[in-house]
Amino acid sequence: SVPIIDGRLEVYRRAGAGAYYLDGETQWFIRKFGFSGDFVRPLITIQAFDLNHLIDRRYIEYAAGTSYTNKTDFIDDMMKEIIDENAGPSAVDADRDMSPWLTIQADLSLAPSATKGFSWRKMLPVLQELAETSFENGTWLGFDIVKSTNSISDFRTYIDQRGVDLTGKVVVSDLNGSLAKPNVVYDYSKEITEVTAAGRGEGLDRSTVSVVDPNRSIRSPLNRIEKATNAAQTDITAS
Known part of the structure; x- marks a missing residue:
């Protein structure tokens, strides 16, 4: 049978005897499915993309010089407004509204303020450029789409880091058993001086x-x- 487009995969992990957790807080959309071999020993190949693929599917489909494409705001809030107007309930074309499946975190106003124009451009590179602008102005800014329920995801922004700072909590070493059979390669074969x-x-x-x-x-x-x-x-x- 033909696989369902955008069927979702989830990857769970656990450390030692600990509880299983959803790796990356994400789901994976199946966009490519292959079958080879025979029914006795089949080989199935799957290509899937994480939830941020929803951002990569959209263009900013508005003319230059409008409030949709020329903004001044806190950069993290600007990202959310762009998502809202191109994939949320504020989209002019209601067919573009993904709000039944995608929610947007409330404004946090934690990143620097900036002005940017971006008409008729792919949405993901625009958000990446905004994150770079924030970093250049002294604040690391990240964004992600994370799983809320089996069918609903949430767009979020992050300041300073994504996740929990584990600095100093884990020592990776073959001597204490936290690193098994390490392999280190020093490669100068393509060095140019x-x-x-x-x-x-x-x-x-x-x-x-x-x-x-x-x-x-x-x-x-x-x-x-x-x-x-x-x-x-x-x-x-x-x-």
């Missing part, structure tokens, strides 16, 4: 800028590993 960018011009008149990593290049007497790159498309010459 000197780069020369060749700019505009021809022959002896072509401008070049070279940069050497002073620390890595002296790790051995022969560790000057060079690369040249074509930068004819730029006028910048500073190193």
